[in-house]
Amino acid sequence: xxxxxxxxSALEKKAEAVRETIVRMLAAAGSGHTAGPLGMADIFTAxxxxxxxxxxxxxxxxxxxxxxxxxGHITPVRYAAMAHAGYFPVEECxxxxxxxxxxxxxxxxxxxxxxxxxxxxxxxxxxxxxxxxYGARMDARKFRTYCFLSDGELQEGNSWxxxxxxxxxxxxxxxxxxxxNNIQITGDTEDIMPLEPLADKWSSFGWxxxxxxGHNMREIHDAVEEAKAIIEKPTVIIAHTxxxxxxxxxxxxxxxxxxxxxxxxxxxxxxxxxxEVFLNEIRESAKRA
Amino acid sequence: MIYENAKLSDQVFTDGIGKxxxxxxxxxxxxxxxxxxxxxxxxxxxxxxxxxxxxxKKEFPERFIEVGxxxxxxxxxxxxxxxxGKIPFITSYAAFSPGRNYEQIRTTTALNxxxxxxxxxxxxxxxxxxxATHQMLEDIALMRAMPNMxxxxxxxxxxxxxxxxxxxxTGKPAYLRFARDKTAVFTTPDTPFEIGKAYYLWKGEKxxxxxxxxGHLLYDALLAAKTLQEAGIQVSVxxxxxxxxxxxxxILAAAKEAGAxxxxxxxxxxxxLGSAIAEFLSETHPVLMRFIAIKDRFGQSGEPxxxxxxxxxxxxxxxxxVRDLAxxxx
Numbered sequence: 263x264x265x266x267x268x269x270x271s272a273l274e275k276k277a278e279a280v281r282e283t284i285v286r287m288l289a290a291a292g293s294g295h296t297a298g299p300l301g302m303a304d305i306f307t308a309x310x311x312x313x314x315x316x317x318x319x320x321x322x323x324x325x326x327x328x329x330x331x332x333x334g335h336i337t338p339v340r341y342a343a344m345a346h347a348g349y350f351p352v353e354e355c356x357x358x359x360x361x362x363x364x365x366x367x368x369x370x371x372x373x374x375x376x377x378x379x380x381x382x383x384x385x386x387x388x389x390x391x392x393x394x395x396y397g398a399r400m401d402a403r404k405f406r407t408y409c410f411l412s413d414g415e416l417q418e419g420n421s422w423x424x425x426x427x428x429x430x431x432x433x434x435x436x437x438x439x440x441x442x443n444n445i446q447i448t449g450d451t452e453d454i455m456p457l458e459p460l461a462d463k464w465s466s467f468g469w470x471x472x473x474x475x476g477h478n479m480r481e482i483h484d485a486v487e488e489a490k491a492i493i494e495k496p497t498v499i500i501a502h503t504x505x506x507x508x509x510x511x512x513x514x515x516x517x518x519x520x521x522x523x524x525x526x527x528x529x530x531x532x533x534x535x536x537x538e539v540f541l542n543e544i545r546e547s548a549k550r551a
Numbered sequence: 552m553i554y555e556n557a558k559l560s561d562q563v564f565t566d567g568i569g570k571x572x573x574x575x576x577x578x579x580x581x582x583x584x585x586x587x588x589x590x591x592x593x594x595x596x597x598x599x600x601x602x603x604x605x606x607x608k609k610e611f612p613e614r615f616i617e618v619g620x621x622x623x624x625x626x627x628x629x630x631x632x633x634x635x636g637k638i639p640f641i642t643s644y645a646a647f648s649p650g651r652n653y654e655q656i657r658t659t660t661a662l663n664x665x666x667x668x669x670x671x672x673x674x675x676x677x678x679x680x681x682x683a684t685h686q687m688l689e690d691i692a693l694m695r696a697m698p699n700m701x702x703x704x705x706x707x708x709x710x711x712x713x714x715x716x717x718x719x720x721t722g723k724p725a726y727l728r729f730a731r732d733k734t735a736v737f738t739t740p741d742t743p744f745e746i747g748k749a750y751y752l753w754k755g756e757k758x759x760x761x762x763x764x765x766g767h768l769l770y771d772a773l774l775a776a777k778t779l780q781e782a783g784i785q786v787s788v789x790x791x792x793x794x795x796x797x798x799x800x801x802i803l804a805a806a807k808e809a810g811a812x813x814x815x816x817x818x819x820x821x822x823x824l825g826s827a828i829a830e831f832l833s834e835t836h837p838v839l840m841r842f843i844a845i846k847d848r849f850g851q852s853g854e855p856x857x858x859x860x861x862x863x864x865x866x867x868x869x870x871x872x873v874r875d876l877a878x879x880x881x
Contacts, residue, residue, distance in 0.1 A: 380663045386627045393631020423624030
């Protein structure tokens with residue numbers, strides 16, 4: 263699959279729209295996670311608008327690529343990307359976390375078509391993705407399975423059990439992508455329980471390891487294409503991202519892991535101005551880029 | 552007397568009765584299900600021989616998946632396989648699965664609502680010498696509290712075979728509980744089995760007490776029923792192999808007929824079959840009950856027969872509970 267400069271500009275424009283929706287939906291919800299979804303907006307946009315073989319109007323299509331989101335708490339970015347891709351109206355994003363909504367606080371497979379799995383409790387997505395990839399290989403199916411994980415959830419043992427299983431079984435139809443943003447809910451990953459040397463860990467579990475800038479569309483595209491070409495083992499893409507990316511005032515600040523606009527730290531922006539200021543910063547940031 | 556429609560073994564009260572562990576039923580039933588449908592796969596966490604998963608492996612090596620000593624991974628890989636379209640059975644000791652991987656089963660199988668079949672072997676104190684760590688006594692409570700989950704405890708190896716086969720084709724999550732020790736095979740291929748449908752093993756005339764149980768202790772319940780009949784005390788014995796969904800119709804009728812109930816299970820009294828029946832009857836038709844079960848203790852090493860005595864799970868214990876209730880009624 264090719265990716266032209268025009269394509270990249272279009273994707274970046276989409277990512278801006280996805281970020282705006284994330285901020286608006288979280289402010290409307292009054293709770294939820296901000297930093298992770300903004301940090302993963304470029305990657306989700308690249309997948310839903312360029313990489314995934316999928317059909318928003320037929321989410322159960324058997325040949326679709328499977329995208330498993332292991333760290334369910336960043337689901338606002340998935341909802342926003344799905345809405346912009348045509349799975350459901352963008353305005354439905356404003357029902358996030360509300361009673362009766364299909365957009366549960368953590369994603370639920372039975373509520374909203376296209377989610378693939380229910381997730382939230384950390385560490386179990388990679389094994390599920392490996393199970394899907396294993397089953398697909400048994401039946402010689404051609405679709406690919408992708409699993410997005412957070413870096414913090416790599417502190418869960420189940421993550422490494424899944425990595426060991428996928429490596430041992432050489433599941434090359436599986437690609438994992440780690441959101442390496444270096445934060446978790448109470449601080450920096452390397453202060454709380456260090457993950458480094460992270461690339462070496464994956465490599466020693468039998469994975470082909472790539473490291474990219476998770477905000478660079480070209481690098482995202484190239485890594486996914488390389489993963490498709492590696493048939494000896496599964497590939498993990500360690501995507502270095504900036505939590506809160508696009509909102510200058512909160513970039514890299516772990517305190518925004520679990521707070522929505524309007525409820526977060528007020529040392530830079532007063533609570534009642536956060537939604538408006540963040541939306542402006544996203545537009546400014548997109549102009550600079 | 553033995554209920555004719557139950558079609559029990561004609562050797563039921565003789566020394567000639569066959570003995571086999573209920574886990575053998577899993578081995579046979581999984582192979583039968585595998586022959587019927589190539590979506591069936593079996594996962595093992597390094598215990599294939601003792602869980603009888605090896606029987607499936609021999610027939611269908613390409614559909615057998617070894618995950619190593621990793622029960623959390625086994626549960627989540629199986630959820631992925633089921634999500635894709637397979638019918639996975641996951642096998643280990645009940646102490647580890649669902650003991651170790653409870654949350655994975657809760658989120659990725661039950662809440663996802665995908666048809667993973669969790670098979671917990673070596674449940675109960677009848678594991679014997681291995682001791683308390685390996686004697687799972689809380690699994691029924693854990694699994695029946697979980698929405699979307701069916702819970703089945705087969706009475707013998709033959710019923711284990713039928714339950715395994717039937718569970719394969721429900722399209723829903725299920726928990727099946729099996730035991731290590733050889734116990735009487737008192738049902739036959741002609742004995743009725745339907746998930747969610749309890750049935751009589753023994754029907755006394757105007758019974759004073761209904762004994763409702765699950766698992767291999769039902770054989771001891773039959774021995775107790777025979778002894779009691781000889782002493783002039785009439786009872787019913789009902790096999791409630793499915794704890795969830797409970798066969799409330801059969802249980803309500805039995806409670807109304809007998810007016811008192813003894814429940815029998817190799818599990819903590821808290822949260823097991825007895826609890827499920829008590830929850831139901833206390834809202835519909837309260838009757839006096841006695842619970843033959845483990846009373847808030849862990850197991851320990853010993854021969855199964857020694858442990859049954861120590862924990863009050865013998866035929867004599869069942870008979871005594873019936874006498875208590877019968878006297879109370881009188």
